[in-house]
Amino acid sequence: MLLETHDLHVRFSTQNGALHAVDGVSLGVGRGESVGLVGESGCGKSTLAKAVLRLLPVAAGRVLFDGQDVGTLSARDLQPLRRRMQIVFQDPFGSLNPRHTVESILTAPLVVHGLGDRQERRRRVEEIVGQVGLSSSALSRYPHEFSGGQRQRIGIARALILKPDLVICDEPVSALDLSIQAQILNLLVGMKRALGLSYLFISHDLSVVRFISDRVLVMYLGRIVESAAGDDLWQAPLHPYTRALMQAVPDPARRRQAPALSGDLPSPENVPPGCRFHPRCPLATEICRRQDPAFRELRPQHAVACHHAEA
Amino acid sequence: MASPLLDVRGLSVRFPTGSPVIDFGFHIEQGETVAVVGESGSGKSLTALAIMGLLPRRAAATGTIAFRGVDLLALPEKERRAIRGRQVAMVFQEPMTSLNPVMTVGRQIGEVLRRHEGLSSAAARARAIELLDLVRVADPHLRVDDYPHRLSGGMRQRVVIAIAVACRPSLLVADEPTTALDVTIQAQILDLLDRLRRDLAMALILITHDLGIVGQWADRVVVMYAGRKAEEASPHELLAHPVHPYTRGLLAASPRLSAGANYRQGPLEEIPGTIASAAGEPGCPFVPRCDLVQPSCRVAPPPLVELGGGRLVACPIAAVPEAVHAS
Ligand SMILES: Nc1ncnc2c1ncn2[C@@H]1O[C@H](COP(=O)(O)OP(=O)(O)O)[C@@H](O)[C@H]1O
Ligand SMILES: Nc1ncnc2c1ncn2[C@@H]1O[C@H](COP(=O)(O)OP(=O)(O)O)[C@@H](O)[C@H]1O
Ligand code: SF4
Ligand SMILES: [Mg+2]
Numbered sequence A: 001m002l003l004e005t006h007d008l009h010v011r012f013s014t015q016n017g018a019l020h021a022v023d024g025v026s027l028g029v030g031r032g033e034s035v036g037l038v039g040e041s042g043c044g045k046s047t048l049a050k051a052v053l054r055l056l057p058v059a060a061g062r063v064l065f066d067g068q069d070v071g072t073l074s075a076r077d078l079q080p081l082r083r084r085m086q087i088v089f090q091d092p093f094g095s096l097n098p099r100h101t102v103e104s105i106l107t108a109p110l111v112v113h114g115l116g117d118r119q120e121r122r123r124r125v126e127e128i129v130g131q132v133g134l135s136s137s138a139l140s141r142y143p144h145e146f147s148g149g150q151r152q153r154i155g156i157a158r159a160l161i162l163k164p165d166l167v168i169c170d171e172p173v174s175a176l177d178l179s180i181q182a183q184i185l186n187l188l189v190g191m192k193r194a195l196g197l198s199y200l201f202i203s204h205d206l207s208v209v210r211f212i213s214d215r216v217l218v219m220y221l222g223r224i225v226e227s228a229a230g231d232d233l234w235q236a237p238l239h240p241y242t243r244a245l246m247q248a249v250p251d252p253a254r255r256r257q258a259p260a261l262s263g264d265l266p267s268p269e270n271v272p273p274g275c276r277f278h279p280r281c282p283l284a285t286e287i288c289r290r291q292d293p294a295f296r297e298l299r300p301q302h303a304v305a306c307h308h309a310e311a
Numbered sequence B: 001m002a003s004p005l006l007d008v009r010g011l012s013v014r015f016p017t018g019s020p021v022i023d024f025g026f027h028i029e030q031g032e033t034v035a036v037v038g039e040s041g042s043g044k045s046l047t048a049l050a051i052m053g054l055l056p057r058r059a060a061a062t063g064t065i066a067f068r069g070v071d072l073l074a075l076p077e078k079e080r081r082a083i084r085g086r087q088v089a090m091v092f093q094e095p096m097t098s099l100n101p102v103m104t105v106g107r108q109i110g111e112v113l114r115r116h117e118g119l120s121s122a123a124a125r126a127r128a129i130e131l132l133d134l135v136r137v138a139d140p141h142l143r144v145d146d147y148p149h150r151l152s153g154g155m156r157q158r159v160v161i162a163i164a165v166a167c168r169p170s171l172l173v174a175d176e177p178t179t180a181l182d183v184t185i186q187a188q189i190l191d192l193l194d195r196l197r198r199d200l201a202m203a204l205i206l207i208t209h210d211l212g213i214v215g216q217w218a219d220r221v222v223v224m225y226a227g228r229k230a231e232e233a234s235p236h237e238l239l240a241h242p243v244h245p246y247t248r249g250l251l252a253a254s255p256r257l258s259a260g261a262n263y264r265q266g267p268l269e270e271i272p273g274t275i276a277s278a279a280g281e282p283g284c285p286f287v288p289r290c291d292l293v294q295p296s297c298r299v300a301p302p303p304l305v306e307l308g309g310g311r312l313v314a315c316p317i318a319a320v321p322e323a324v325h326a327s
């Protein structure tokens, strides 16, 4: 595995005490693999991403990148690993400095990592700009001069200019219109092939995750509740939450059908006892209210945390 | 046949900087759901605001917006205000834009009833609790005293909907009412809007960019592109046999869950370029992104072609059956 987390916990302190945003997540991303992470807002996806990149402190558990325990490395030893792990954010505008030209935005990571001389940097910048489908006239312009889709191309160029191994994509197409979304998804696939990238692809949109992923993790309230190869998950989801998510996607085949799931998303400040999904679960029984279901493999490569799931 | 509940014709909205809505029109019958679908910047919200009489000052609207046969654009502001909120109401994408953060939800719902129906405070509060129950807020007698920030996004949108339907409007304009919400909550809110439409015999204009929503909840769909109508059809017709190159492109670009596209099977279809590239050109706004362009497309905006069964397409090229089949 290129990336592994073992029983990872991330907590925030709030007025009401500790908020368990990531509550024991173990996952792996293989070399060249594209792993989708799907779940509704507040379930901890971005927090997990930031903890993996050490942009947030980890409360417990481990992150291994290429076999090295990221948590035990000194800042100095971490630096080369940072180059190999990059992130693309949802809001390219918020993550691009408005006062810098595209050229200086793209050169900065090379400078930080001490890569190349001026000429070499310029060559790399021109190369990556072409690869993400922008013209080199873009280099002297500022982020606000670009459309949302083009800004996301800049964000992708910035992540890829360091030739990383792993790219965490945190809702990279969620702010984009459908017609632009397809352009960016195709670009990400093309770059994955060209550079042999691995993706941890975060989205709340199941159809986007279905398109981009080899394997999918479903997250609910800080936990992974189901993990399977894409096809297996879409054809035979095991967790009631996964099924509800799939049924909640608007579908012309279900004309005016009532929603599968009632109730609101609970807050991680107030995690229900037993199975954390039980207050909304159509299958919940007594044991679900009492006992936290173990995450177990019910079919080969297909694991689920539910008392009543059957292979 | 009686005239429709709302009949929008030749609507244009102009700013000093340009005209984001141009010669747009559609109608809606009593109790019907019409979806207006299009990507951001196509003029959906401005159309909604024009219907509500809430356009920014700098905007000039021309054309007619006939509600029960009366042209709203010709009415003095005082008379429009009497219709707004009472007969025609609106729900916005972001609930906090229409909620007052320092007023309890009960008072906000009650205020509409006091203003439009002259209810006493006590009666308004009782009605507010009933309305919260109607929009399926749990424990309405407790929630009535909550401030908006205490509620989740989904609950806030329910409160906004309660305010909107408080006076039993005959038309509700919902502008991307679920775009800011998670899918499981979105499904609940769309179901709620549809139930209210039925129970209150209310027509619903559902503005969205999501073709799945259109297919599941609309009776008729109007596709808007760069301020104009590109296509109009029943959702079934539109999704099964899209005609306009833009509609066809959108459907092909969508990684639909049911179709199950995966990158290993090949790339998604793309619509090249962006909607902004159309600005200011004299012809069809889709010219810069279209793969069927003919010289005539660049001369003047294409007329709406009738294809029968209430189907309209603003593309004479695609409306020719040979062209549709050849591509
Ligand atoms: N800096 C922070 N301080 C306190 N709580 C936070 C912070 N960042 C995120 N949270 C909370 O942690 C939970 C998970 O958030 P996040 O990881 O952003 O979810 P997602 O990306 O899945 O929408 C949420 O309840 C959120 O409110
Ligand atoms: N207050 C305004 N002043 C000038 N132009 C505006 C204003 N509001 C909207 N527009 C223009 O109208 C276009 C359509 O806007 P809008 O109706 O909000 O689109 P939609 O709701 O379909 O995303 C925008 O792209 C913008 O260029
Ligand atoms: S363990 Fe029980 S409550 Fe949890 S998902 Fe399974 S059936 Fe539902
Ligand atoms: Mg997030």
Ligand SMILES: [Mg+2]
Pocket: B044, B045, B046, B175, B176
């Ligand atoms: Mg809008």
